[in-house]
Each structure stands twice: as structure tokens, then as C-alpha cells.
Amino acid sequence: MPQIDSGRLLKDLYELRAIGAYRTGVHRPALSPEDIQSRRWLVEKMSAAGLRAEIDGIANVFGWSAAPGRKLLLGSHLETQPHSGWLDGAMGVIYGLETARVLGGGIDVAAWFDEEGWFGSFLGSRSFCGQVADAEIGAARRRGDGVPLTEALAAAGLAGRPRVQAEPGRHIGFLEAHIEQGAELELAGDRIGIVTAIVGSRRFRIVFEGAQNHAGTTRMARRKDAGVALTRLAGAIEDRFPSIAHERTVWTTGSISLDPGSPSIVPGRAEMVFQFRDTEPAILEALDAELATLIAAANLGPCAVTAIRTGTTAPAAMDPGFQAAIAASAARHAPGKFQHMPSGAGHDAQILSGIMSAGMMFVPSIGGISHHYSEDTSDGDLVLGCQVFVDAAAALLS
């Protein structure tokens, strides 16, 4: 059975952690100097591992195997959320690199550009799957500083390079390792998660329009308070959604704003950003219908309430064969210490699953913390996870 080199694995992870280090985590916005440095670092590592390495026209990093026959594609992403964790994305890339070294052929490795959504939604993996037109790239700007993607790519020396697309028939499928970003494994005392499906989501901006007025002189009975309409709808969602939701369904109001937001002015306008997620299309449909019902009811009040759909992603089931391969490997290395589970977060594997078989494996996140610099996983779990991953990859290749 092929054995990983745990010292080499951890050394790679620590080298990568040093590029854009922030406290115990990392700050590598997509196409920041640190992000570009991490991509060049990976090219060197891939070349040293015997892969033909390249960065394509959308900053995806690839390491191609020269071995004959069909290949297994492995990987994740390099850029991070702001001041975020050192393993989110990076771990899956380095697991792919270590697997290529250990198995010695048949492994392609990818670091997908911008899984974290600085410039758009899954631009790197969607480009590889043929879902990104040049116009989308031309229009994309980085959140925060508004830098155009085309300028950022040119500054990285990538202007004019072709974007690599999937070569039909080359790959058996795509396998991605990632930190769990939740506390399910830790709470159960498990060390490996086998992802059954990646949740789909529906995202909305809900706008409330009332009438701005003086908060001292306008009687309650005559108000059209957009803020009250908002808190009433938010409350109704919390009341109604549990009766439709499954155990793992989640819904979140991430931001609220009242306009003009002054202590002594009745808000004339309000907005909330709302989303829900589940692995079952039927649940998503039922929640969507319930939200529409609640918004229709809200419109019977004094304010006009409109839900604007800002995004939809479909749930992505992971390939049963890939799940079985991970489970068999986990049973060997961590008997009784693994579980099947959905992924509540989005990942490049959900994009790849549209054109090839796909699978995902999780390792525990300490305290379930994610998207924060204190995100962490024990060295023991990192090493065990990589060994499980390599054996699963070997089984899928054979």
C-alpha cells in the first residue's frame, strides 16, 4: 500500500502558510501579490513532482501527468477569504500534490482560481468546465477594491494566455479534499467525512418600501415603517421554515439595513440579504414557495415588499463509486471514525460534478471554526486524511 511522506506533507503546508501569513492564518485575496506568489510556488512544486505545470489564462494552476491512460483529477484552491484560515483550499491542493508524488503517475492536480468569490462565482472551475464567456471575465471586478479581473490577470503576467478547458475522456473524475468548516466530525469524534452531496442554495435581496417620517410626530397608526415590515418578515421566516426544513437545512439573514438609519427617523426603506441551503431540490422548492407566501402576506401590510433573487446553485450529488472508495479507505485507516455527510458549503467539486464523476472528503475543523484566521486542524488529522485520500485515489485509478 502506497505510503505518504507525512514530513513532506506538513512541510509543504507550512511553506504555503507563510505566503501571506496573518496571525495564525493567511490573507491571500485572489490575484493579490501573495496569491500570485503562492501559484508560482505551486508550479515549482508540481514540476519537482514530475508534473507538467502551467498557469492558464484565468490563473488556474495545473500539473499534468505524462503517464498513459485515463487520469484522476485532484485539487482545490489557493486564495483565501480575508484574514482567514491556512487550510481552507490549500490542504486539498497539497493532498493532490502528495498523491501525485506517491502514486507516481495517473494523477493530474489543479488549483482552481477564485473559489472564494473575490471576482465572481467559481470562475476557475467554471472556466475549465466551459461555463465562462469572455464577457463575464471582462465585467468582473474584485470586491473591496474594484480592480478589474482583466487588469489583475495582466499584472500577474497572464494576459493573452488561453484558458484551459477539460479534455473530453481524459479524466475518470475529480476528487477534492477539504476541511469540514463545521463541527459535525469533532462532535461525533470522527476523523473523516465522506460527502454525499453539496448543498444547493437560493439567495435573495428583500426590499421593503414604506414612507420616511419623523419618529416623534408620526402616529403609529399612520406609519409605513419599512424596518418593522422587515423584522416582521424575518420573524415569520423563523416561525415557518422549521416546519418545512430537514435536520440539516439552513437559512440565514446575513445583513440588514434601514434607510436613512437615523435614531429619530421612521425608516422609509429597508433591505435584508437572505439565503437558504439544502441538498434536496424538493426542500429548496418548498422553502422557495413558503418565502413567496410570506412575502405575499407581508404585502398586505403598509409597506411594499419585493424579493429579488440574486443567486441559485443546484445541489450536487457526489458519485456513489467515489463515496465507496473513500469509505473503504477510511474503514481501513480510521475504523468506526468516519461518517457520510452533506457539505453545507459550496466547493469546486459541485462545478466539476457537472461534467465528470466527483467526490469530496472532509477532515475535522477544530471547534468547527472556518473563514477566520484561527481555523485549524490537528497534524494527526492532516496526516491521516492524506493517507485516506491517497488510498481512495489509488483505488479509483486501478
Add this chain to the structure above:
Amino acid sequence: MPQIDSGRLLKDLYELRAIGAYRTGVHRPALSPEDIQSRRWLVEKMSAAGLRAEIDGIANVFGWSAAPGRKLLLGSHLETQPHSGWLDGAMGVIYGLETARVLGGGIDVAAWFDEEGWFGSFLGSRSFCGQVADAEIGAARRRGDGVPLTEALAAAGLAGRPRVQAEPGRHIGFLEAHIEQGAELELAGDRIGIVTAIVGSRRFRIVFEGAQNHAGTTRMARRKDAGVALTRLAGAIEDRFPSIAHERTVWTTGSISLDPGSPSIVPGRAEMVFQFRDTEPAILEALDAELATLIAAANLGPCAVTAIRTGTTAPAAMDPGFQAAIAASAARHAPGKFQHMPSGAGHDAQILSGIMSAGMMFVPSIGGISHHYSEDTSDGDLVLGCQVFVDAAAALLS
């Protein structure tokens, strides 16, 4: 019966409207160049009206009568809210000036500094009433640009001037005219409002502390969502307050913020700015107790909820004799077209009522609009209101 000069009244109002004009309204932040210009303009007008005019060390403008005997003090304020109305404050000052001209003696006129709260709370009238220490002035900064009050006063050439305080025994009392800033008069077809009391208010910042988490991977049952705690409390307030409130009690959540305010992050912290107002101390007490009960109940949930009291003003009853004088004058000039009513907004008269008899008179606001540049009152109502005001002042003086 003394007659006002309606052409002179409207000409004064239109000249003042031109200083800092913004669309159909005015933008005169306290101690802005336009605000200083308006104070100097008023000094000239007062002097021309035979008053001894001065601007004191906190930018209050006074016009003193040289006539023997006790005086009636009239006035309001000159600065405005941002991009706000042309009559809010200005009308009451010009009514005072016109009254001094028409009655020819026994009238003092004041334009109180910063009723609109750019640097603090009723600084000008509170200074006149002996309620402002030098330390408060030293610490005050203008909202928005943070300019220290002491610097702004020095730039206006007022550094080192004494602050004028009320001279015991000089005044019969204080009478203020103001636009209603609500729609009660218009809705009833009335032209004059006689203020019975100015509401008191209690103001709070309510803070919710939970746990920030990933919105995809954190199960609902394990969340400590500060935003949900906030919307639940806001809903409970809307459910409970009506059973305690009187017809004119008002309560308002003016702003809400969720932290970090990102679509895919469970808010770990949230804040709301909340206030309520009434003319009855007992109602204010009962609402205060109810809020405390609701916050105690909210603390049984997964988040910590704390209410920080940021301000309290006591209700101020208007003098019955002053009310009777306005009512008698209104009955003469607008028979059947006046009503007694509380003021839902705060005014300098509530400060002056602490040291002398005080009264307030309202004229209608078109559409009830206030604190917006489209605020307006018909010329007919402006002229009628001034005549009612002058006759009431004459009756109080005699």
C-alpha cells in the same frame, strides 16, 4: 388690535431661505458658513427693529428690548438638519422678530444655538438656563466632520465671548412658534395647534452577542445568531408595546446593523437603536419596564442581550395660561380651526420650561413632511399663524 405686516414677514422668511438654499429647502449645519451668515443677518434685522442685538459665546443670537417692565421672550432656532426644510426653526425666529416690531416693546427675541443637535443636545437653550458647563463645550464635536465646538466658535469670531444666562425676574415666560412636523392639523383641517406638552423620550442602543459562524456548515440548532435574536426582540416590542401605549405614544427602531454583515456568515453580533416617546411619565415608566422584561426574556435564548440607555428627556407640560392665550387668539382669527395637541418632537421650549412659564404654537406642515427639503407651509397659514402669535403675545404681555 396690532396688525402684522404680512409682506415684511414673508420677505424676511424668503431672505433667510436664500442663505444655504438647497433645492426648495435649506442646508445650514450649526456654525457652517451659511449658519454664521444667517446669525449675522438676524443681528442686522433685530437692530433695525430697535432691539439691542448680540451673539453670545455659544452662538445664541439675542435681541433685547429696552422697554421697562417684564418682557416676553420669543424665538426658536436658525440652523437646520442636513438638506432640510426652510421653516423648521426659522419661522419661530421670524415670528418673534415680527412680534417685536408690531408690539414695539416688551419683546425679547432669541435664536437658540443648535436645537438640531449637531454638537450636542439643546446646547444653546440649556446654556441660557445654566445647564451647560465649560467641560461639555470643550468635549463637543460636530457630527459628520468631527470639528470641535471650540474651534467652530473661534472660527466664527466668538471665542472668549461670555455665554448669556437668563436674568432672574426679567421674563414673563417663553413662547415659541414652530411648524407642526406632523399631519394632525392638516388631517383635521385645522390651522393652529396649541401644544399641551412636549413628549419625553427614552433612547437605547441594544446589543446582541452570539457566535459568528459559516452560514452553510452550522446547523440551525447549534447557532447563536445575533441577528435572529434582534429580529425576535424587535417583533416582541411590536407585539407588546401597543397594549401599554396611549393613542399618541410612539416607538421607533431607527437603525439595525449585523456584524460582519456578510451574506454567508451567521451574524455574531448585532445592534439596534431604539427609542420611545410620550407626554406621560407613567407611560414612559411602563414602557421602560416592559422593555426590561422583553430583554430578560431574550436573554433566555442563545445570545446575550444588553440595553444601553443613551438618552432620556422628561416630558415638559406647557403653561396653562400660555395655552389659554394662544387658544383665545386662535378662536378670534381661526374659529373652529384649532386644536390642543402634544408635540411629538423636542423643542427649546421644553428646556426653557424648566426655568420659566413656556408655551408653543404650531402651524400646519403640508403633507406632514419634516426634516426634508420638501417641507413646506402655505403662505396663508404662515401669515395667519403670525397674527395669532402676535395677539397671544400681546395678551400675555398685558
